[in-house]
Amino acid sequence: xxIAFDCQGGxxxxxxxxxxxxxxxxxxxxxxxxxxxxxxxxxxxxVDEDHIVHCASAIEQEDSPALAIRKKKDSAVVQxxxxxxxxxxxxxxxxxxTGALLAGGMFIVKRKEGVERAALPVYLxxxxxxxxxLDVGANMDATPEMLLSFAKMGQSYLQDTEGVEAxxxxxLNVGTEEGKGNQQVKAAYELMAxxxxxxxxxxxxxxxxxxxxxxxxxxxFAGNILLKTIEGTVGYIQxxxxxxxxxxxxxxxxxxxxxxxxSDLDYSRYGGVPxxxxxxxxxxxxxxxxxxxxxxxxxxxxxMVGGEENSEGDVR
Amino acid sequence: xxIAFDCQGGxxxxxxxxxxxxxxxxxxxxxxxxxxxxxxxxxxxxVDEDHIVHCASAIEQEDSPALAIRKKKDSAVVQxxxxxxxxxxxxxxxxxxTGALLAGGMFIVKRKEGVERAALPVYLxxxxxxxxxLDVGANMDATPEMLLSFAKMGQSYLQDTEGVEAxxxxxLNVGTEEGKGNQQVKAAYELMAxxxxxxxxxxxxxxxxxxxxxxxxxxxFAGNILLKTIEGTVGYIQxxxxxxxxxxxxxxxxxxxxxxxxSDLDYSRYGGVPxxxxxxxxxxxxxxxxxxxxxxxxxxxxxMVGGEENSEGDVR
Numbered sequence: 001x002x003i004a005f006d007c008q009g010g011x012x013x014x015x016x017x018x019x020x021x022x023x024x025x026x027x028x029x030x031x032x033x034x035x036x037x038x039x040x041x042x043x044x045x046x047v048d049e050d051h052i053v054h055c056a057s058a059i060e061q062e063d064s065p066a067l068a069i070r071k072k073k074d075s076a077v078v079q080x081x082x083x084x085x086x087x088x089x090x091x092x093x094x095x096x097x098t099g100a101l102l103a104g105g106m107f108i109v110k111r112k113e114g115v116e117r118a119a120l121p122v123y124l125x126x127x128x129x130x131x132x133x134l135d136v137g138a139n140m141d142a143t144p145e146m147l148l149s150f151a152k153m154g155q156s157y158l159q160d161t162e163g164v165e166a167x168x169x170x171x172l173n174v175g176t177e178e179g180k181g182n183q184q185v186k187a188a189y190e191l192m193a194x195x196x197x198x199x200x201x202x203x204x205x206x207x208x209x210x211x212x213x214x215x216x217x218x219x220x221f222a223g224n225i226l227l228k229t230i231e232g233t234v235g236y237i238q239x240x241x242x243x244x245x246x247x248x249x250x251x252x253x254x255x256x257x258x259x260x261x262x263s264d265l266d267y268s269r270y271g272g273v274p275x276x277x278x279x280x281x282x283x284x285x286x287x288x289x290x291x292x293x294x295x296x297x298x299x300x301x302x303x304m305v306g307g308e309e310n311s312e313g314d315v316r
Numbered sequence: 317x318x319i320a321f322d323c324q325g326g327x328x329x330x331x332x333x334x335x336x337x338x339x340x341x342x343x344x345x346x347x348x349x350x351x352x353x354x355x356x357x358x359x360x361x362x363v364d365e366d367h368i369v370h371c372a373s374a375i376e377q378e379d380s381p382a383l384a385i386r387k388k389k390d391s392a393v394v395q396x397x398x399x400x401x402x403x404x405x406x407x408x409x410x411x412x413x414t415g416a417l418l419a420g421g422m423f424i425v426k427r428k429e430g431v432e433r434a435a436l437p438v439y440l441x442x443x444x445x446x447x448x449x450l451d452v453g454a455n456m457d458a459t460p461e462m463l464l465s466f467a468k469m470g471q472s473y474l475q476d477t478e479g480v481e482a483x484x485x486x487x488l489n490v491g492t493e494e495g496k497g498n499q500q501v502k503a504a505y506e507l508m509a510x511x512x513x514x515x516x517x518x519x520x521x522x523x524x525x526x527x528x529x530x531x532x533x534x535x536x537f538a539g540n541i542l543l544k545t546i547e548g549t550v551g552y553i554q555x556x557x558x559x560x561x562x563x564x565x566x567x568x569x570x571x572x573x574x575x576x577x578x579s580d581l582d583y584s585r586y587g588g589v590p591x592x593x594x595x596x597x598x599x600x601x602x603x604x605x606x607x608x609x610x611x612x613x614x615x616x617x618x619x620m621v622g623g624e625e626n627s628e629g630d631v632r
Contacts, residue, residue: 126552137490140498174453174540182456182537205541206548221498222541224490225521225534229545232522233581236442237553240577254573261556265549 001029001305002089003298004080007036008058009096011288017095018044020294027295028302033089035076055079061287065099069107077101081108084280091301093294095272095285102138105278117142118277119150120220120284121157122227123270126209130162133208134276135220136227142219144187147171151196153276154215160307161274161300167214169196170203172222177202184219192217205229209265227267234265271296274304281305317345317621318405319614320396323352324374325412327604333411334360336610343611344618349405351392371395377603381415385423393417397424400596407617409610411588411601418454421594433458434593435466436536436600437473438543439586442525446478449524450592451536452543458535460503463487467512469592470531476623477590477616483530485512486519488538493518500535508533521545525581543583550581587612590620597621 005021007014014036021032022044031051034041038054041047055076059068069078077094081104084092094101098120106118121134132154139146151169158164171189173181178189180202192199200213205226208216218226238258245254263269271293272285281304285297321337323330330352337348338360347367350357354370357363371392375384385394393410397420400408410417414436422434437450448470455462467485474480487505489497494505496518508515516529521542524532534542554574561570579585587609588601597620601613 140490172541174456174537174544182535185537204548205544206551208545209548209552218541219498221490221501222538225488225538225541226545228490228521229524229542230549232520232525233546233549234553235522236525236581237550237577240580244573244577257557257560257570261553261560264556265552 001091001302002031002033003301004033004035004083004089004092005294006076006080006092006094006096007034007041008055008076009094009101009287010285011095012290013095014040014044016290017294018047019291020289020298022046023291023295024298028298030298030302033080033083035080035083053079053083059097059100061097063097063100065097065103066107068097068100069104077104078108081105081282084282085109091281091283091305093272093283093285093297093301095287095289095294095297098137098284101282101284102275105275105282109278109280109282111277112279115149115153115277117146117149118275119153121154121273121276122267123273124265124267125270126264129212129214130158130164131208131214131216132158133216133218133223133227135218136223137220139220141221142184144184144191147184147188147217147219148191148195149277151192151199151215151217154217155198157274157276157304157307158214161303164214166198168198168200168212169215169217170200170211170213172205172208172216172218172226173202174204175202176204188217230265234262238262269296271298271300274300281308317407317618318347318349319617320349320351320399320405320408321610322392322396322408322410322412323350323357324371324392325410325417325603326601327411328606329411330356330360332606333610334363335607336605336614338362339607339611340614344614346614346618349396349399351396351399369395369399375413375416377413379413379416381413381419382423384413384416385420393420394424397421397598400598401425407597407599407621409588409599409601409613409617411603411605411610411613414453414600417598417600418591421591421598425594425596425598427593428595431465431469431593433462433465434591435469437470437589437592438583439589440581440583441586442580445528445530446474446480447524447530447532448474449532449534449539449543451534452539453536455536457537458500460500460507463500463504463533463535464507464511465593467508467515467531467533470533471514473590473592473620473623474530477619480530482514484514484516484528485531485533486516486527486529488521488524488532488534488542489518490520491518492520504533546581550578554578584609585612587616590616597624 119135120138241258245251435451436454557574561567
């Protein structure tokens with residue numbers, strides 16, 4: 001299995017990306033292809049020159065995603081996705097700009113048939129239960145049909161790559177009763193009730209971390225609010241614990257405790273997120289990824305490539 | 317100052333409401349008017365029969381709010397709000413159905429001039445800083461103009477009742493840069509940048525508990541997701557701490573610690589929330605209110621009545 005690594009994106013690129021890719025080669029038996037500056041990349045021990053694709057320009061976080069994809073044809077993102085589209089590699093990993101990867105995914109790799117928009121999920125395991133929340137930021141104004149499509153993509157992903165049988169879906173809403181919410185989710189509820197297998201109805205935001213539903217669907221605006229509120233609340237509580245720890249004899253214990261309590265909610269430990277709805281597997285690693293995180297991301301991508309092959313294709 | 321108390325609504329009605337109202341009479345010097353079952357209410361020591369308004373039917377949580385307001389004319393909510401409209405009382409408190417109180421507020425008390433919709437905020441003090449988040453559930457599909465109006469109502473409330481000078485406003489969004497978000501918030505941003513004093517721009521959900529902005533504006537859908545995600549995350553962490561406490565020698569300490577860490581985020585301790593945008597002061601106490609909570613709610617309402625009188629009327 002050949003995997004394209006964007007060696008230009010991420011806080012610790014290219015070092016962390018290259019080291020992670022080489023670890024993945026050892027551990028997972030994949031064949032890494034390195035996209036980036038040839039001179040720089042060939043200076044790393046263990047990088048085969050034949051597996052470097054030289055990319056002269058790089059897409060930066062500040063670049064407008066759509067514009068960057070059109071203008072920077074010789075960037076790692078564009079080159080890597082083009083190689084993926086042409087079948088020269090089986091999957092692609094980037095720790096760079098999420099927007100650019102999404103835009104590139106849509107323009108270059110293209111969407112699966114019947115998929116109107118690609119979606120960005122977040123993956124969590126809470127008390128051992130696998131959960132996918134999507135969309136968390138790719139689609140700001142989503143139609144009810146798109147929400148239905150996100151639900152199916154989420155189910156499909158959990159089933160094919162994480163082995164979840166009959167994944168259940170809930171619609172993020174302000175109340176559990178039918179008829180709650182804004183026009184968009186009211187219409188989405190009706191669609192889902194008709195067309196979705198294992199639909200569990202509406203879910204309030206307060207139940208997301210407790211409820212045993214697998215896929216939680218929202219548009220990119222509401223999903224982003226949900227995700228970043230979890231992040232902010234965890235951060236606030238962590239800060240409070242650390243500040244209490246300072247004045248306490250049991251400072252060390254308190255910090256350990258904070259870490260233990262909050263680890264389930266730390267979605268960064270899953271390496272990143274898949275881009276859902278594209279023709280081929282693309283994985284977004286966290287910007288702050290170190291080599292270990294790149295390895296985790298590659299593991300998830302390898303499952304994703306395998307899942308695509310095993311998919312029955314019954315879900316859009 | 318005469319205050320109408322809905323003695324039918326709330327988990328501990330009528331007892332907690334009556335006791336809270338009598339405390340408020342002692343502590344704050346207000347004159348309580350009790351709306352509810354006359355026979356029942358007159359059995360409480362300290363309740364003057366002349367201050368009871370008999371209400372034969374009660375609005376239940378399960379009732380459709382708009383329908384209940386139209387059909388149950390002899391309920392405490394309808395009678396209390398009618399007395400408020402007519403100027404027989406100066407403010408109204410209810411711990412019953414939020415929906416019915418809102419619907420009644422709009423139909424009976426009416427909105428202030430220029431206000432298209434009443435809004436439901438939540439009030440928090442984080443590290444001593446006063447914050448109002450609105451709307452958290454009254455308006456599911458809000459126009460950009462409504463969001464601007466919520467911002468002004470929030471500023472006005474903090475200024476007039478909480479003494480916050482020059483309250484700043486942020487718009488809840490998925491990123492801080494101008495141009496982020498869905499169509500609704502993009503348009504709202506432009507409006508606010510033009511028409512709002514002390515506009516601090518967009519705010520991401522992860523910064524809500526950290527940032528020192530006073531008013532955070534969202535539509536009722538996104539605001540509800542924000543609020544209930546804080547609640548759910550706090551609940552999750554609390555549960556984890558309590559469960560860790562069980563297996564620990566330091567169980568008691570851990571529980572104390574959890575309480576201390578989470579108390580800033582417990583918005584129930586503020587007694588309830590004002591309904592913003594109405595002609596006259598209406599306060600929604602928490603459903604679970606005990607007599608102390610009703611006293612807190614009355615204190616807030618008294619500040620609100622005073623604030624209305626002092627308001628310069630320069631903010632819608």
